[in-house]
Amino acid sequence: MRRSILSCFFAAASGLFALSPAAARADQTDACIDASVRGQELRDQGKLVAAREQFLACGIASCPRLLQSECSGWLADVEARTPSIVLGAIDEGGRDTAEVKVTLDGAPFLARLTGQAQPIDPGAHRLRFEHAKSPIVEQEVIVREGERRRAISVRFPAPAPSGPGPQEALVAAPSPARPVALAALGGVVIASGVTVAVLGLGAQSDASRLRTTCAPGCDPGDVDAARGKQIGANVALGVGLLAAGAGAFLVLTWPMRSPLGARSSVAVGPIVGGAIAGFAMPF
Secondary structure (H helix, E strand, O other): OOOHHHHHHHHHHHHOOOOOOHHHHHHHHHHHHHHHHHHHHHHHHHHHHHHHHHHHOOOOOOOOOHHHHHHHHHHHHHHOOOEEEEEEEOOOOOEEOHHHEEEEEOOEEOOOOOOOOOOOEEEEEEEEEEOOOOOOHHHHHHHOOOOOEEEEEOOOOOOOOOOOEEEEEEEOOOOOHHHHHHHHHHHEEEHHHHHHHHHHHHHHHHHHHHHHOOOOOOOOOHHHHHHHHHHHHHHHHHHHHHHHHHHHHHHHHOOOOOOOOOOOOOEEEEOOEEEEEEEEEEO
């Protein structure tokens, strides 16, 4: 409707010109009218950047003079209302960088940063910044109508490491539960060794006494008592060896803290009536 009214008005005005260039002038007039109508529609939709381009097109000298005047007024209004932003970026080293590609709401916006103000439509927008191999940074902004040269800057984080290096693996902290388990197993080994020593020595002493005093006709109760001490020593020895084996497994699978490559060790030694095991580890 708006276009038809303008077409009629400017068609009547164009009749005042000579007939020879009438066809070309009519085409130009139609293009000017189309630009003015489209510009007003875009302006009313809040698309001020695109509306500005249309008002520039209908304000050129080849358009009807009355339409030039209208478009110039609309252009001044749109330019006053169009906000602008100035984009900046800091790389992972803390330095300004211009080598950043920016998209606006999924569409290309800047191939690199220029430090100049860029016109933008008012409203909510999503900016996406891409720089070298750094992680992509996205930022949502709400730009207000008439807001000029709003500074928007982002910082690129350092790329995430792909995995721990050799030195980091050496100093990895062990599980907090391991020291407790190792202490408990060490206590079992020590207690077993003491038990083996006490019962083993007792069994040997009783056996020697029985052989020299009453063998082979000793009291069965005395014989059973000596045999029980020997059995107890053997059981304690088995428990100690199991605890030592479990401790050795924990130690050998413990993440080493020593950067010099020191290794854990397990030792087994004889005692009276059996053996005792122990382990050592670097800290």
